[in-house]
Amino acid sequence: MAAVRLVSVEKRWGDVTGVARQSLEIADGEFMVFLGPSGCGKTTTMRMVAGLEQPSSGEIWIGDRDVTDALPKDRDVAMVFQNYGLYPHLTVGDNIGYPLRIRGHSRDERRAKVLEVARKVELEHLLERRPRDLSGGQRQRVALARAIVRRPQVFLMDEPLSNLDAKLRVSMRAEIRRLQAELRITTIYVTHDQIEAMTLADRIVVMQGGVIQQVGTPAQVYGQPANLFVAGFVGSPPMNLMPAVVQDGRLHVAGQAIGGMPPVGAQGIELVLGIRPEDLLLVPPDEADLHGQVYMFELTGDAVLVTVDIGSSRICVRGDRHVRHAIGDIVGLRLDPQHCHFFDARTQQRLASR
Amino acid sequence: MTAHVDLSLAAPLTKARRRRGQHGLRNAAIVLITVVWVLPVLWIMATAFKPPSEAAGLALWFAPTLANLFASFDVPYLLGSRLLNSVLVTAGTLAIAIPVSTAAAYAFSRFRFPGGSAAPLVLLATQFLPPVIIVIPLFVVFRNLGMLDTRLALVIANLSFVVPYATWMIKGFFDALPVDMEEAAQIDGASRLMALWSVVVPVAVPGIATAAIFSFVVSWNEFFYALVLTRDHAITLPVALMSARTEQGDAWEIMATMGLFIIAPMLVISRFVQRYFVAGLVSGAVR
Numbered sequence: 305m306a307a308v309r310l311v312s313v314e315k316r317w318g319d320v321t322g323v324a325r326q327s328l329e330i331a332d333g334e335f336m337v338f339l340g341p342s343g344c345g346k347t348t349t350m351r352m353v354a355g356l357e358q359p360s361s362g363e364i365w366i367g368d369r370d371v372t373d374a375l376p377k378d379r380d381v382a383m384v385f386q387n388y389g390l391y392p393h394l395t396v397g398d399n400i401g402y403p404l405r406i407r408g409h410s411r412d413e414r415r416a417k418v419l420e421v422a423r424k425v426e427l428e429h430l431l432e433r434r435p436r437d438l439s440g441g442q443r444q445r446v447a448l449a450r451a452i453v454r455r456p457q458v459f460l461m462d463e464p465l466s467n468l469d470a471k472l473r474v475s476m477r478a479e480i481r482r483l484q485a486e487l488r489i490t491t492i493y494v495t496h497d498q499i500e501a502m503t504l505a506d507r508i509v510v511m512q513g514g515v516i517q518q519v520g521t522p523a524q525v526y527g528q529p530a531n532l533f534v535a536g537f538v539g540s541p542p543m544n545l546m547p548a549v550v551q552d553g554r555l556h557v558a559g560q561a562i563g564g565m566p567p568v569g570a571q572g573i574e575l576v577l578g579i580r581p582e583d584l585l586l587v588p589p590d591e592a593d594l595h596g597q598v599y600m601f602e603l604t605g606d607a608v609l610v611t612v613d614i615g616s617s618r619i620c621v622r623g624d625r626h627v628r629h630a631i632g633d634i635v636g637l638r639l640d641p642q643h644c645h646f647f648d649a650r651t652q653q654r655l656a657s658r
Numbered sequence: 659m660t661a662h663v664d665l666s667l668a669a670p671l672t673k674a675r676r677r678r679g680q681h682g683l684r685n686a687a688i689v690l691i692t693v694v695w696v697l698p699v700l701w702i703m704a705t706a707f708k709p710p711s712e713a714a715g716l717a718l719w720f721a722p723t724l725a726n727l728f729a730s731f732d733v734p735y736l737l738g739s740r741l742l743n744s745v746l747v748t749a750g751t752l753a754i755a756i757p758v759s760t761a762a763a764y765a766f767s768r769f770r771f772p773g774g775s776a777a778p779l780v781l782l783a784t785q786f787l788p789p790v791i792i793v794i795p796l797f798v799v800f801r802n803l804g805m806l807d808t809r810l811a812l813v814i815a816n817l818s819f820v821v822p823y824a825t826w827m828i829k830g831f832f833d834a835l836p837v838d839m840e841e842a843a844q845i846d847g848a849s850r851l852m853a854l855w856s857v858v859v860p861v862a863v864p865g866i867a868t869a870a871i872f873s874f875v876v877s878w879n880e881f882f883y884a885l886v887l888t889r890d891h892a893i894t895l896p897v898a899l900m901s902a903r904t905e906q907g908d909a910w911e912i913m914a915t916m917g918l919f920i921i922a923p924m925l926v927i928s929r930f931v932q933r934y935f936v937a938g939l940v941s942g943a944v945r
Contacts, residue, residue, distance in 0.1 A: 354841075354845055355844075355845075356841050356844070356845075375844070375849070376841075376844040376845045377844055377845070377846075377847045377848060377849060379845075381845060382845060382846070383841075383842065383845045385838045385841070385842060386838075387836060387838050388838070389836070389838035389839050389841065389842030390839070390842075391839060391842075391843070391857055391861075392839075392861055393857075393860045393861055402843070402846050403846035403847050406843075406846055406847035406848050406852065406856075407847050450842075450846070460845075
């Protein structure tokens with residue numbers, strides 16, 4: 305196990321920037337999730353740690369070794385690929401034992417270790433099968449077993465659950481978390497699925513356009529987004545973002561003046577108010593901070609999602625599952641100042657939270 | 659009395675009759691095509707065992723003899739040494755062409771380098787030149803090197819057309835293989851060469867086997883270069899056929915005997931490697 309350190313790492317292909325100059329430190333034994341939309345540079349960053357991509361500049365350290373120019377085989381990392389990357393001509397047992405065979409372990413030693421990790425991921429009865437005879441979940445477990453069979457210093461996982469169905473994804477997610485907690489191996493996990501990120505990570509790195517937008521615990525990323533991108537990307541439904549401005553000492557949100565909320569920022573500066581759907585309260589119009597008209601009403605089972613038009617903004621409110629509204633109803637919304645987030649509309653950076 | 663025709667029964671009967679007719683026609687076409695393909699082979703097989711006096715005839719019944727076989731191995735035909743030449747030239751060509759083509763195909767498929775996308779096309783474009791143009795410089799070079807009428811010269815000449823085609827065939831196969839697999843091998847501790855050998859090649863066996871079969875067939879049957887570049891010692895089987903055309907006339911029974919030796923490996927190969935060939939040719943068509 306070892307810490308991973310990226311020092312001013314950059315990846316360019318000609319004029320195209322895959323990853324802008326970035327630095328990051330991942331602690332020994334930490335479960336770090338790279339989260340972001342497609343093309344944000346998260347996979348490229350991880351591939352540079354693996355040695356599958358050469359950084360255009362910067363340094364990569366694993367433990368106390370500078371591995372920037374080291375071959376993948378010399379970095380002591382293990383990787384689980386999105387498409388599993390299994391060897392179709394080998395049996396499950398030989399797939400799991402491949403890293404040991406390449407490193408010259410004896411046949412008996414290999415057999416014992418393969419059996420040990422196969423038991424850990426409940427594959428011991430499938431060791432003689434070939435990958436094509438396995439289900440998606442079983443293949444993913446083979447890939448996991450192959451990664452843990454030699455206890456590497458760093459685990460790298462590139463969207464390992466994206467090819468599985470929703471139910472299997474939940475169980476495999478728990479499996480991965482349990483394994484990592486048991487082995488305490490430093491892990492970098494790439495995903496665009498924020499639920500995976502929130503449930504698995506010790507810390508999350510949110511990326512966009514090759515640039516790290518925020519690094520923090522899941523609670524920090526969700527509760528104190530560093531900028532408008534993070535605010536809009538993390539959360540389902542995402543955070544509501546409405547234009548706001550301070551005029552005459554009062555805060556105006558989506559064109560409506562709000563009393564009882566201390567103004568943020570200087571007079572006349574364009575702001576964006578962010579508030580999560582669950583932090584908004586549906587109230588009778590006469591008790592409300594904001595007024596709007598119901599655009600859509602959805603029952604999700606455990607809650608209702610009410611989409612409300614307020615001026616030119618369309619926001620989402622998560623309410624009690626017993627609440628009912630018809631499309632076109634006039635509703636009132638109360639904002640909890642504790643959960644309001646303010647961003648500078650120009651710089652898109654977070655200003656403060658109430 | 660009025661006759662009633664049950665149309666509901668007549669229609670299916672007509673359909674069934676038409677279907678039977680179509681089946682009959684189709685079977686007849688299959689038989690015809692099979693006969694056209696198989697008949698020359700059967701003719702060669704039969705003629706090889708006919709006495710010279712009956713060789714030109716089409717008689718189906720004859721007293722089989724091994725005299726042609728013995729005559730073929732004797733002077734002036736020397737089938738034994740010609741066969742050895744063909745075996746060595748083909749084996750030499752394959753022994754060099756397949757590893758070289760596999761390595762080249764892997765490089766073209768996986769590495770990005772200046773001119774990397776044009777290089778395979780240039781390689782293939784060299785094959786668009788007629789062999790009669792290429793054979794002249796080859797003849798001059800081999801003559802200056804003192805390599806005329808040697809097996810090595812034939813191997814080199816064969817490589818000039820086998821390697822480009824084999825490279826293209828194997829490259830197509832490599833292109834269809836996911837890169838994840840070999841990246842996984844590299845992370846698991848293999849060098850790139852070891853990943854190629856232990857992961858990529860075993861998975862690409864159908865494609866490599868297809869290229870090997872193709873290379874074998876064209877090398878075994880190669881006539882033109884062998885005709886121009888050999889005179890006596892390195893003559894291969896296809897050229898040896900010419901020796902059966904003498905001033906006394908064409909010795910069909912000797913040609914047929916030599917023909918047997920030319921087609922025999924094809925028949926053996928087709929029996930054992932058909933599944934690889936089919937798998938190689940259709941790979942990538944469906945996932």
